[in-house]
Amino acid sequence: MGKIERRETLLGELEQAQGLEALQAAIVGLRDHFRVDHMVYHWVSSNGEQFGCGTYSDAWVQRYVDRDYLRVDPVIIGCYQRFHPVDWKRLDWSSKAARAFQAEAIAHGVGNQGFSVPIRGPVGQFALFTVSHDCSDEDWVRFTEENRRDLILFAHEFNVRALELEPGRSPEQSRALSPREIDAMTLVALGYSRAQVAETLAISEHTLRVYIESARSKLGALNTTHAVARALSRGLIVV
Amino acid sequence: MGKIERRETLLGELEQAQGLEALQAAIVGLRDHFRVDHMVYHWVSSNGEQFGCGTYSDAWVQRYVDRDYLRVDPVIIGCYQRFHPVDWKRLDWSSKAARAFQAEAIAHGVGNQGFSVPIRGPVGQFALFTVSHDCSDEDWVRFTEENRRDLILFAHEFNVRALELEPGRSPEQSRALSPREIDAMTLVALGYSRAQVAETLAISEHTLRVYIESARSKLGALNTTHAVARALSRGLIVV
DNA sequence: CGACCCCTCGCTATTTTTGGGGAGGGGAAA
DNA sequence: TTTCCCCTCCCCAAAAATAGCGAGGGGTCG
Numbered sequence: 001m002g003k004i005e006r007r008e009t010l011l012g013e014l015e016q017a018q019g020l021e022a023l024q025a026a027i028v029g030l031r032d033h034f035r036v037d038h039m040v041y042h043w044v045s046s047n048g049e050q051f052g053c054g055t056y057s058d059a060w061v062q063r064y065v066d067r068d069y070l071r072v073d074p075v076i077i078g079c080y081q082r083f084h085p086v087d088w089k090r091l092d093w094s095s096k097a098a099r100a101f102q103a104e105a106i107a108h109g110v111g112n113q114g115f116s117v118p119i120r121g122p123v124g125q126f127a128l129f130t131v132s133h134d135c136s137d138e139d140w141v142r143f144t145e146e147n148r149r150d151l152i153l154f155a156h157e158f159n160v161r162a163l164e165l166e167p168g169r170s171p172e173q174s175r176a177l178s179p180r181e182i183d184a185m186t187l188v189a190l191g192y193s194r195a196q197v198a199e200t201l202a203i204s205e206h207t208l209r210v211y212i213e214s215a216r217s218k219l220g221a222l223n224t225t226h227a228v229a230r231a232l233s234r235g236l237i238v239v
Numbered sequence: 240m241g242k243i244e245r246r247e248t249l250l251g252e253l254e255q256a257q258g259l260e261a262l263q264a265a266i267v268g269l270r271d272h273f274r275v276d277h278m279v280y281h282w283v284s285s286n287g288e289q290f291g292c293g294t295y296s297d298a299w300v301q302r303y304v305d306r307d308y309l310r311v312d313p314v315i316i317g318c319y320q321r322f323h324p325v326d327w328k329r330l331d332w333s334s335k336a337a338r339a340f341q342a343e344a345i346a347h348g349v350g351n352q353g354f355s356v357p358i359r360g361p362v363g364q365f366a367l368f369t370v371s372h373d374c375s376d377e378d379w380v381r382f383t384e385e386n387r388r389d390l391i392l393f394a395h396e397f398n399v400r401a402l403e404l405e406p407g408r409s410p411e412q413s414r415a416l417s418p419r420e421i422d423a424m425t426l427v428a429l430g431y432s433r434a435q436v437a438e439t440l441a442i443s444e445h446t447l448r449v450y451i452e453s454a455r456s457k458l459g460a461l462n463t464t465h466a467v468a469r470a471l472s473r474g475l476i477v478v
Numbered sequence: 479c480g481a482c483c484c485c486t487c488g489c490t491a492t493t494t495t496t497g498g499g500g501a502g503g504g505g506a507a508a
Numbered sequence: 509t510t511t512c513c514c515c516t517c518c519c520c521a522a523a524a525a526t527a528g529c530g531a532g533g534g535g536t537c538g
Contacts, residue, residue, distance in 0.1 A: 191465030
Protein backbone atom coordinates (compact mmCIF):
# COMPACT_ATOMS: atom_id res chain seq x y z
CA MET A 1 0.00 0.00 0.00
CA GLY A 2 1.45 3.35 -1.03
CA LYS A 3 1.97 6.29 1.22
CA ILE A 4 -0.97 8.27 -0.08
CA GLU A 5 -3.36 5.36 0.29
CA ARG A 6 -2.12 4.75 3.79
CA ARG A 7 -2.67 8.37 4.64
CA GLU A 8 -6.21 8.19 3.35
CA THR A 9 -6.84 5.08 5.41
CA LEU A 10 -5.54 6.78 8.54
CA LEU A 11 -7.66 9.84 7.88
CA GLY A 12 -10.69 7.64 7.45
CA GLU A 13 -9.98 5.85 10.71
CA LEU A 14 -9.50 9.14 12.49
CA GLU A 15 -12.85 10.37 11.26
CA GLN A 16 -14.46 7.36 12.87
CA ALA A 17 -12.57 7.79 16.11
CA GLN A 18 -14.75 8.23 19.19
CA GLY A 19 -13.31 9.10 22.53
CA LEU A 20 -9.88 9.51 23.97
CA GLU A 21 -8.82 5.89 23.58
CA ALA A 22 -9.54 5.96 19.87
CA LEU A 23 -7.48 9.13 19.52
CA GLN A 24 -4.66 7.51 21.41
CA ALA A 25 -4.79 4.52 19.09
CA ALA A 26 -4.93 6.81 16.07
CA ILE A 27 -1.87 8.75 17.13
CA VAL A 28 0.17 5.60 17.55
CA GLY A 29 -0.88 4.62 14.04
CA LEU A 30 0.19 8.03 12.81
CA ARG A 31 3.57 7.77 14.45
CA ASP A 32 4.21 4.51 12.66
CA HIS A 33 2.96 5.97 9.41
CA PHE A 34 5.32 8.91 9.57
CA ARG A 35 8.13 6.76 10.98
CA VAL A 36 9.00 9.20 13.73
CA ASP A 37 9.88 8.73 17.37
CA HIS A 38 6.97 10.60 18.90
CA MET A 39 3.67 12.13 18.06
CA VAL A 40 1.58 14.06 20.54
CA TYR A 41 -1.72 15.86 20.50
CA HIS A 42 -2.16 18.18 23.40
CA TRP A 43 -5.04 20.46 24.14
CA VAL A 44 -5.93 23.14 26.66
CA SER A 45 -9.66 23.45 26.96
CA SER A 46 -11.55 26.69 27.47
CA ASN A 47 -11.87 26.06 31.19
CA GLY A 48 -8.13 25.52 31.52
CA GLU A 49 -8.44 21.78 31.74
CA GLN A 50 -5.73 19.91 29.93
CA PHE A 51 -5.89 16.82 27.93
CA GLY A 52 -3.68 14.95 25.57
CA CYS A 53 -2.67 11.79 23.93
CA GLY A 54 0.57 10.68 22.43
CA THR A 55 3.60 8.53 22.64
CA TYR A 56 5.75 10.28 25.20
CA SER A 57 6.72 8.14 28.15
CA ASP A 58 4.45 8.30 31.17
CA ALA A 59 7.38 9.42 33.26
CA TRP A 60 7.94 12.44 31.07
CA VAL A 61 4.29 13.38 30.94
CA GLN A 62 4.05 13.11 34.70
CA ARG A 63 7.13 15.20 35.20
CA TYR A 64 5.89 17.76 32.72
CA VAL A 65 2.63 18.14 34.58
CA ASP A 66 4.17 18.07 38.04
CA ARG A 67 6.65 20.80 37.31
CA ASP A 68 4.19 22.94 35.39
CA TYR A 69 6.42 22.88 32.33
CA LEU A 70 3.59 24.45 30.36
CA ARG A 71 4.95 27.74 31.60
CA VAL A 72 8.50 26.90 30.63
CA ASP A 73 8.28 24.86 27.45
CA PRO A 74 9.36 27.12 24.57
CA VAL A 75 7.18 25.06 22.26
CA ILE A 76 4.09 26.08 24.19
CA ILE A 77 5.19 29.65 24.73
CA GLY A 78 6.22 30.09 21.13
CA CYS A 79 3.17 28.47 19.62
CA TYR A 80 0.84 30.50 21.81
CA GLN A 81 2.06 33.57 20.02
CA ARG A 82 2.41 32.10 16.59
CA PHE A 83 0.10 31.14 13.91
CA HIS A 84 2.24 29.05 11.64
CA PRO A 85 3.25 25.50 12.19
CA VAL A 86 6.76 25.82 13.52
CA ASP A 87 10.00 23.92 13.65
CA TRP A 88 11.37 23.71 17.16
CA LYS A 89 14.69 25.06 16.01
CA ARG A 90 13.06 28.39 15.27
CA LEU A 91 11.81 28.81 18.83
CA ASP A 92 13.53 30.70 21.59
CA TRP A 93 15.72 28.34 23.60
CA SER A 94 17.98 31.07 24.93
CA SER A 95 16.80 31.24 28.51
CA LYS A 96 18.41 29.10 31.14
CA ALA A 97 15.13 27.45 32.11
CA ALA A 98 14.43 26.59 28.49
CA ARG A 99 17.78 24.92 27.99
CA ALA A 100 17.43 22.94 31.19
CA PHE A 101 13.99 21.88 30.07
CA GLN A 102 15.31 20.83 26.69
CA ALA A 103 18.08 18.73 28.18
CA GLU A 104 15.62 17.00 30.45
CA ALA A 105 13.20 16.38 27.61
CA ILE A 106 15.87 14.75 25.48
CA ALA A 107 16.94 12.65 28.44
CA HIS A 108 13.36 11.42 28.65
CA GLY A 109 13.40 10.25 25.05
CA VAL A 110 11.94 13.29 23.33
CA GLY A 111 13.75 13.77 20.04
CA ASN A 112 16.13 16.64 19.37
CA GLN A 113 13.96 17.68 16.44
CA GLY A 114 10.36 18.72 16.54
CA PHE A 115 7.56 20.30 14.57
CA SER A 116 4.35 21.63 16.07
CA VAL A 117 1.07 22.80 14.60
CA PRO A 118 -0.88 25.24 16.81
CA ILE A 119 -4.63 25.55 16.45
CA ARG A 120 -7.00 27.78 18.36
CA GLY A 121 -10.66 27.45 19.19
CA PRO A 122 -13.34 30.10 19.58
CA VAL A 123 -13.25 30.41 23.34
CA GLY A 124 -9.59 30.20 24.14
CA GLN A 125 -9.01 26.56 23.41
CA PHE A 126 -5.52 25.94 22.31
CA ALA A 127 -4.29 22.75 20.75
CA LEU A 128 -0.88 21.60 19.69
CA PHE A 129 -0.17 18.76 17.36
CA THR A 130 3.45 17.81 17.65
CA VAL A 131 5.80 15.41 15.99
CA SER A 132 9.23 14.83 17.41
CA HIS A 133 12.17 12.79 16.23
CA ASP A 134 15.83 12.14 16.78
CA CYS A 135 17.84 12.84 13.66
CA SER A 136 20.14 15.28 11.92
CA ASP A 137 19.05 18.77 10.93
CA GLU A 138 19.19 17.91 7.23
CA ASP A 139 17.04 14.83 7.59
CA TRP A 140 14.58 16.83 9.61
CA VAL A 141 14.30 19.59 7.05
CA ARG A 142 13.63 16.99 4.42
CA PHE A 143 11.01 15.33 6.58
CA THR A 144 9.13 18.51 7.41
CA GLU A 145 9.12 19.73 3.85
CA GLU A 146 7.71 16.44 2.70
CA ASN A 147 5.06 16.07 5.38
CA ARG A 148 4.06 19.57 6.39
CA ARG A 149 0.70 19.51 4.68
CA ASP A 150 -0.21 16.10 5.97
CA LEU A 151 0.68 17.12 9.48
CA ILE A 152 -1.55 20.18 9.22
CA LEU A 153 -4.38 18.06 7.97
CA PHE A 154 -4.03 15.55 10.77
CA ALA A 155 -3.78 18.32 13.31
CA HIS A 156 -7.08 19.69 12.10
CA GLU A 157 -8.71 16.32 12.11
CA PHE A 158 -7.57 15.74 15.66
CA ASN A 159 -9.05 19.02 16.70
CA VAL A 160 -12.43 18.24 15.30
CA ARG A 161 -12.46 14.95 17.21
CA ALA A 162 -11.13 16.52 20.37
CA LEU A 163 -13.70 19.30 20.39
CA GLU A 164 -16.42 16.68 20.40
CA LEU A 165 -15.07 15.52 23.72
CA GLU A 166 -15.50 18.94 25.26
CA PRO A 167 -18.64 18.81 27.37
CA GLY A 168 -21.71 20.99 26.99
CA ARG A 169 -20.65 23.57 24.49
CA SER A 170 -23.74 24.77 22.70
CA PRO A 171 -23.20 27.81 20.50
CA GLU A 172 -26.56 29.33 21.37
CA GLN A 173 -26.16 29.18 25.10
CA SER A 174 -26.18 32.92 25.66
CA ARG A 175 -28.68 35.43 24.42
CA ALA A 176 -27.23 37.78 21.89
CA LEU A 177 -26.54 41.38 22.79
CA SER A 178 -28.52 44.16 21.15
CA PRO A 179 -26.68 46.36 18.62
CA ARG A 180 -26.40 49.22 21.06
CA GLU A 181 -25.15 46.91 23.74
CA ILE A 182 -22.53 45.58 21.36
CA ASP A 183 -21.45 49.12 20.53
CA ALA A 184 -21.23 50.00 24.19
CA MET A 185 -19.37 46.86 25.25
CA THR A 186 -16.98 47.09 22.35
CA LEU A 187 -15.99 50.64 23.22
CA VAL A 188 -15.70 49.76 26.88
CA ALA A 189 -13.47 46.83 25.93
CA LEU A 190 -11.31 49.26 23.97
CA GLY A 191 -10.57 51.12 27.16
CA TYR A 192 -12.85 54.11 26.81
CA SER A 193 -14.33 55.50 30.00
CA ARG A 194 -18.08 55.69 30.30
CA ALA A 195 -18.05 59.38 29.57
CA GLN A 196 -16.06 58.79 26.39
CA VAL A 197 -18.26 55.95 25.27
CA ALA A 198 -21.38 57.99 25.84
CA GLU A 199 -19.93 60.84 23.86
CA THR A 200 -18.83 58.55 21.06
CA LEU A 201 -22.25 56.96 20.82
CA ALA A 202 -23.91 60.34 21.20
CA ILE A 203 -26.08 59.26 24.10
CA SER A 204 -26.26 60.28 27.72
CA GLU A 205 -24.05 58.54 30.19
CA HIS A 206 -27.16 57.29 31.93
CA THR A 207 -28.37 55.56 28.84
CA LEU A 208 -25.00 54.06 28.32
CA ARG A 209 -25.13 52.67 31.80
CA VAL A 210 -28.40 50.98 31.05
CA TYR A 211 -26.77 49.20 28.13
CA ILE A 212 -23.83 48.08 30.15
CA GLU A 213 -26.02 46.82 32.96
CA SER A 214 -28.29 45.10 30.52
CA ALA A 215 -25.37 43.40 28.85
CA ARG A 216 -24.01 42.43 32.22
CA SER A 217 -27.21 40.80 33.30
CA LYS A 218 -27.57 39.00 29.98
CA LEU A 219 -24.09 37.65 30.30
CA GLY A 220 -24.54 36.74 33.92
CA ALA A 221 -21.50 38.83 34.76
CA LEU A 222 -20.58 40.25 38.12
CA ASN A 223 -19.24 43.56 36.86
CA THR A 224 -18.31 45.38 33.69
CA THR A 225 -14.90 43.81 33.35
CA HIS A 226 -16.40 40.38 33.76
CA ALA A 227 -19.03 41.18 31.16
CA VAL A 228 -16.39 42.31 28.69
CA ALA A 229 -14.43 39.13 29.30
CA ARG A 230 -17.48 36.98 28.72
CA ALA A 231 -18.56 38.89 25.64
CA LEU A 232 -15.09 38.47 24.20
CA SER A 233 -14.89 34.82 25.09
CA ARG A 234 -18.21 34.16 23.46
CA GLY A 235 -17.30 36.09 20.38
CA LEU A 236 -20.10 38.61 20.92
CA ILE A 237 -17.73 41.50 20.56
CA VAL A 238 -14.34 41.87 18.92
CA VAL A 239 -11.52 44.21 19.81
CA MET B 240 -4.03 15.90 -15.25
CA GLY B 241 -5.85 14.15 -12.41
CA LYS B 242 -7.55 15.88 -9.54
CA ILE B 243 -4.88 15.05 -7.00
CA GLU B 244 -2.08 16.27 -9.21
CA ARG B 245 -3.97 19.45 -9.88
CA ARG B 246 -4.46 19.96 -6.20
CA GLU B 247 -0.77 19.52 -5.60
CA THR B 248 0.00 22.04 -8.31
CA LEU B 249 -2.36 24.57 -6.78
CA LEU B 250 -0.88 24.04 -3.35
CA GLY B 251 2.56 24.57 -4.78
CA GLU B 252 1.47 27.78 -6.46
CA LEU B 253 -0.14 28.98 -3.29
CA GLU B 254 3.05 28.39 -1.36
CA GLN B 255 4.83 30.67 -3.78
CA ALA B 256 2.15 33.33 -3.61
CA GLN B 257 3.34 36.74 -2.48
CA GLY B 258 0.97 39.59 -1.78
CA LEU B 259 -2.69 40.15 -2.11
CA GLU B 260 -2.81 39.97 -5.90
CA ALA B 261 -1.24 36.54 -5.88
CA LEU B 262 -3.79 35.35 -3.34
CA GLN B 263 -6.56 36.74 -5.48
CA ALA B 264 -5.20 34.87 -8.48
CA ALA B 265 -4.84 31.72 -6.42
CA ILE B 266 -8.40 31.84 -5.21
CA VAL B 267 -9.73 32.15 -8.74
CA GLY B 268 -7.69 29.10 -9.65
CA LEU B 269 -9.12 27.27 -6.69
CA ARG B 270 -12.65 28.13 -7.65
CA ASP B 271 -12.10 26.64 -11.08
CA HIS B 272 -10.45 23.61 -9.57
CA PHE B 273 -13.35 22.88 -7.28
CA ARG B 274 -15.89 23.86 -9.96
CA VAL B 275 -17.93 26.05 -7.64
CA ASP B 276 -19.55 29.43 -8.08
CA HIS B 277 -17.59 31.32 -5.47
CA MET B 278 -14.61 31.07 -3.24
CA VAL B 279 -13.68 33.71 -0.71
CA TYR B 280 -10.96 34.19 1.84
CA HIS B 281 -11.79 36.81 4.38
CA TRP B 282 -9.78 37.90 7.31
CA VAL B 283 -10.17 40.20 10.28
CA SER B 284 -6.81 41.29 11.56
CA SER B 285 -5.93 41.79 15.19
CA ASN B 286 -6.40 45.53 14.92
CA GLY B 287 -9.88 45.12 13.46
CA GLU B 288 -8.78 45.84 9.94
CA GLN B 289 -10.45 43.72 7.35
CA PHE B 290 -9.09 42.23 4.25
CA GLY B 291 -10.15 39.65 1.78
CA CYS B 292 -9.99 38.22 -1.65
CA GLY B 293 -12.43 36.18 -3.60
CA THR B 294 -14.87 35.95 -6.41
CA TYR B 295 -17.93 37.72 -5.06
CA SER B 296 -19.10 40.62 -7.18
CA ASP B 297 -17.75 44.03 -6.28
CA ALA B 298 -21.29 45.25 -5.77
CA TRP B 299 -21.93 42.63 -3.13
CA VAL B 300 -18.66 43.23 -1.33
CA GLN B 301 -19.33 46.95 -1.32
CA ARG B 302 -22.82 46.48 0.01
CA TYR B 303 -21.59 44.04 2.62
CA VAL B 304 -19.09 46.55 3.92
CA ASP B 305 -21.41 49.54 3.67
CA ARG B 306 -24.17 47.94 5.64
CA ASP B 307 -21.85 46.41 8.20
CA TYR B 308 -23.14 42.93 7.41
CA LEU B 309 -20.34 41.49 9.49
CA ARG B 310 -22.67 41.98 12.42
CA VAL B 311 -25.59 40.34 10.69
CA ASP B 312 -24.13 37.57 8.58
CA PRO B 313 -24.93 34.26 10.33
CA VAL B 314 -21.84 32.77 8.73
CA ILE B 315 -19.63 35.21 10.57
CA ILE B 316 -21.59 35.06 13.80
CA GLY B 317 -21.78 31.28 13.75
CA CYS B 318 -18.17 30.69 12.83
CA TYR B 319 -16.98 33.07 15.50
CA GLN B 320 -18.41 30.70 18.05
CA ARG B 321 -17.52 27.51 16.31
CA PHE B 322 -14.44 25.55 15.76
CA HIS B 323 -15.41 23.12 13.06
CA PRO B 324 -15.73 23.86 9.42
CA VAL B 325 -19.44 24.35 9.00
CA ASP B 326 -22.10 23.97 6.36
CA TRP B 327 -24.22 27.08 6.06
CA LYS B 328 -27.37 25.05 6.47
CA ARG B 329 -26.39 24.31 10.04
CA LEU B 330 -26.20 27.98 10.99
CA ASP B 331 -28.93 30.03 12.57
CA TRP B 332 -30.99 31.73 9.87
CA SER B 333 -34.07 32.17 12.01
CA SER B 334 -33.93 35.89 12.66
CA LYS B 335 -35.60 38.29 10.33
CA ALA B 336 -32.40 40.19 9.64
CA ALA B 337 -30.60 36.97 8.78
CA ARG B 338 -33.23 35.92 6.30
CA ALA B 339 -33.27 39.33 4.67
CA PHE B 340 -29.51 39.16 4.44
CA GLN B 341 -29.66 35.72 2.90
CA ALA B 342 -32.16 36.79 0.28
CA GLU B 343 -30.04 39.75 -0.65
CA ALA B 344 -26.91 37.64 -0.84
CA ILE B 345 -28.52 35.17 -3.19
CA ALA B 346 -29.82 38.04 -5.30
CA HIS B 347 -26.21 39.19 -5.59
CA GLY B 348 -25.10 35.85 -6.94
CA VAL B 349 -23.96 34.16 -3.77
CA GLY B 350 -24.95 30.51 -3.94
CA ASN B 351 -27.67 28.99 -1.80
CA GLN B 352 -25.13 26.52 -0.46
CA GLY B 353 -21.99 27.29 1.44
CA PHE B 354 -19.21 25.83 3.51
CA SER B 355 -16.85 27.85 5.67
CA VAL B 356 -13.65 27.02 7.50
CA PRO B 357 -12.90 29.29 10.46
CA ILE B 358 -9.34 29.72 11.63
CA ARG B 359 -8.05 31.84 14.46
CA GLY B 360 -4.72 33.47 15.07
CA PRO B 361 -2.86 34.12 18.30
CA VAL B 362 -3.89 37.73 18.80
CA GLY B 363 -7.51 37.74 17.84
CA GLN B 364 -7.14 37.32 14.12
CA PHE B 365 -10.05 35.56 12.62
CA ALA B 366 -10.12 34.17 9.13
CA LEU B 367 -12.82 32.52 7.15
CA PHE B 368 -12.27 30.44 4.08
CA THR B 369 -15.55 30.04 2.29
CA VAL B 370 -16.82 28.19 -0.71
CA SER B 371 -20.30 28.87 -2.01
CA HIS B 372 -22.32 27.31 -4.76
CA ASP B 373 -25.76 27.09 -6.23
CA CYS B 374 -27.03 23.54 -6.25
CA SER B 375 -29.31 21.04 -4.55
CA ASP B 376 -28.81 19.89 -0.98
CA GLU B 377 -27.84 16.39 -2.09
CA ASP B 378 -25.22 17.62 -4.52
CA TRP B 379 -23.83 19.88 -1.86
CA VAL B 380 -23.55 17.14 0.71
CA ARG B 381 -21.69 15.06 -1.82
CA PHE B 382 -19.39 17.94 -2.66
CA THR B 383 -18.53 18.78 0.94
CA GLU B 384 -17.90 15.19 1.87
CA GLU B 385 -15.56 14.80 -1.05
CA ASN B 386 -13.67 18.03 -0.60
CA ARG B 387 -13.73 18.80 3.08
CA ARG B 388 -10.13 17.87 3.73
CA ASP B 389 -8.83 19.75 0.74
CA LEU B 390 -10.75 22.83 1.75
CA ILE B 391 -9.26 22.70 5.23
CA LEU B 392 -5.82 22.38 3.78
CA PHE B 393 -6.29 25.32 1.47
CA ALA B 394 -7.76 27.39 4.27
CA HIS B 395 -4.64 26.78 6.28
CA GLU B 396 -2.37 27.58 3.42
CA PHE B 397 -4.21 30.83 2.83
CA ASN B 398 -3.80 31.75 6.42
CA VAL B 399 -0.09 31.26 6.38
CA ARG B 400 0.16 33.52 3.35
CA ALA B 401 -2.22 36.09 4.75
CA LEU B 402 -0.39 36.35 8.05
CA GLU B 403 2.72 37.30 6.15
CA LEU B 404 0.84 40.30 4.87
CA GLU B 405 0.04 41.54 8.33
CA PRO B 406 2.41 44.37 9.04
CA GLY B 407 4.94 44.37 11.83
CA ARG B 408 3.81 41.33 13.68
CA SER B 409 6.74 40.04 15.63
CA PRO B 410 5.81 37.21 17.96
CA GLU B 411 7.63 38.92 20.80
CA GLN B 412 5.93 42.27 20.46
CA SER B 413 4.06 41.96 23.69
CA ARG B 414 6.03 40.99 26.68
CA ALA B 415 4.50 38.03 28.39
CA LEU B 416 2.77 38.60 31.70
CA SER B 417 4.44 37.30 34.83
CA PRO B 418 2.77 34.35 36.60
CA ARG B 419 1.39 36.57 39.32
CA GLU B 420 0.10 39.03 36.77
CA ILE B 421 -1.62 36.21 34.95
CA ASP B 422 -3.22 35.06 38.19
CA ALA B 423 -4.37 38.56 38.96
CA MET B 424 -5.72 39.34 35.51
CA THR B 425 -7.47 36.00 35.28
CA LEU B 426 -9.33 36.54 38.52
CA VAL B 427 -10.17 40.09 37.57
CA ALA B 428 -11.53 38.81 34.26
CA LEU B 429 -13.67 36.38 36.21
CA GLY B 430 -15.43 39.27 37.84
CA TYR B 431 -13.77 39.31 41.24
CA SER B 432 -13.31 42.68 42.86
CA ARG B 433 -9.83 43.76 43.83
CA ALA B 434 -10.46 42.88 47.43
CA GLN B 435 -11.58 39.40 46.49
CA VAL B 436 -8.66 38.84 44.16
CA ALA B 437 -6.21 39.98 46.79
CA GLU B 438 -7.77 37.65 49.32
CA THR B 439 -7.78 34.75 46.87
CA LEU B 440 -4.13 35.26 46.02
CA ALA B 441 -3.32 35.85 49.67
CA ILE B 442 -1.61 39.16 49.03
CA SER B 443 -2.38 42.72 50.01
CA GLU B 444 -4.64 44.76 47.84
CA HIS B 445 -1.74 47.11 47.20
CA THR B 446 0.39 44.36 45.81
CA LEU B 447 -2.44 43.27 43.67
CA ARG B 448 -2.74 46.75 42.33
CA VAL B 449 0.89 46.71 41.34
CA TYR B 450 0.27 43.59 39.29
CA ILE B 451 -2.72 45.03 37.57
CA GLU B 452 -0.96 48.27 36.76
CA SER B 453 2.08 46.39 35.58
CA ALA B 454 -0.04 44.20 33.33
CA ARG B 455 -1.85 47.26 32.08
CA SER B 456 1.32 49.03 31.12
CA LYS B 457 2.75 45.93 29.48
CA LEU B 458 -0.39 45.56 27.44
CA GLY B 459 -0.55 49.23 26.62
CA ALA B 460 -4.04 49.35 28.03
CA LEU B 461 -5.93 52.41 29.21
CA ASN B 462 -7.64 50.77 32.16
CA THR B 463 -8.24 47.43 33.79
CA THR B 464 -11.10 46.44 31.54
CA HIS B 465 -9.03 47.27 28.50
CA ALA B 466 -6.14 45.25 29.84
CA VAL B 467 -8.37 42.25 30.42
CA ALA B 468 -9.73 42.55 26.90
CA ARG B 469 -6.25 42.68 25.45
CA ALA B 470 -4.95 39.84 27.56
CA LEU B 471 -7.88 37.72 26.44
CA SER B 472 -7.51 38.67 22.81
CA ARG B 473 -3.85 37.78 22.88
CA GLY B 474 -4.48 34.51 24.60
CA LEU B 475 -2.42 35.54 27.61
CA ILE B 476 -5.22 34.59 29.95
CA VAL B 477 -8.18 32.28 29.58
CA VAL B 478 -11.51 32.45 31.32
C1' DC C 479 28.82 43.61 39.29
C1' DG C 480 25.03 46.35 37.55
C1' DA C 481 20.74 46.43 35.32
C1' DC C 482 16.40 44.74 35.13
C1' DC C 483 12.46 42.38 36.35
C1' DC C 484 9.54 39.88 39.91
C1' DC C 485 7.26 39.78 44.38
C1' DT C 486 5.75 42.06 48.40
C1' DC C 487 4.04 45.91 51.40
C1' DG C 488 2.50 50.96 52.74
C1' DC C 489 -0.20 55.87 52.54
C1' DT C 490 -3.68 59.71 50.76
C1' DA C 491 -6.79 61.84 47.76
C1' DT C 492 -9.56 62.11 43.65
C1' DT C 493 -12.17 60.22 40.02
C1' DT C 494 -15.09 56.73 38.30
C1' DT C 495 -18.13 53.14 38.54
C1' DT C 496 -21.90 50.78 40.58
C1' DG C 497 -26.53 49.84 42.64
C1' DG C 498 -31.04 51.25 43.71
C1' DG C 499 -34.88 53.58 42.29
C1' DG C 500 -38.30 55.54 37.99
C1' DA C 501 -40.38 56.88 33.10
C1' DG C 502 -41.89 57.06 28.22
C1' DG C 503 -42.14 55.92 23.05
C1' DG C 504 -41.30 52.57 19.32
C1' DG C 505 -41.10 48.17 16.98
C1' DA C 506 -41.42 43.17 16.41
C1' DA C 507 -43.32 38.85 17.56
C1' DA C 508 -46.85 35.79 19.46
C1' DT D 509 -53.67 43.30 20.63
C1' DT D 510 -50.83 42.45 24.09
C1' DT D 511 -46.41 41.49 25.49
C1' DC D 512 -41.78 41.85 25.31
C1' DC D 513 -37.58 43.93 24.18
C1' DC D 514 -34.97 48.06 22.54
C1' DC D 515 -33.73 52.86 22.99
C1' DT D 516 -33.60 56.97 25.50
C1' DC D 517 -33.41 60.04 29.69
C1' DC D 518 -33.03 61.35 35.00
C1' DC D 519 -31.36 61.46 40.53
C1' DC D 520 -28.59 60.01 44.59
C1' DA D 521 -25.44 57.63 47.72
C1' DA D 522 -22.07 54.08 48.37
C1' DA D 523 -18.40 51.31 46.67
C1' DA D 524 -14.57 50.65 43.81
C1' DA D 525 -10.86 51.89 40.95
C1' DT D 526 -7.14 55.20 39.74
C1' DA D 527 -3.09 58.34 40.41
C1' DG D 528 0.69 59.77 42.88
C1' DC D 529 4.36 59.08 46.06
C1' DG D 530 7.22 55.49 48.67
C1' DA D 531 10.21 50.90 50.30
C1' DG D 532 13.01 46.33 50.29
C1' DG D 533 14.74 41.43 49.05
C1' DG D 534 15.23 38.03 45.40
C1' DG D 535 16.46 36.19 40.93
C1' DT D 536 18.57 36.16 36.06
C1' DC D 537 21.23 37.86 32.33
C1' DG D 538 24.99 40.18 30.10
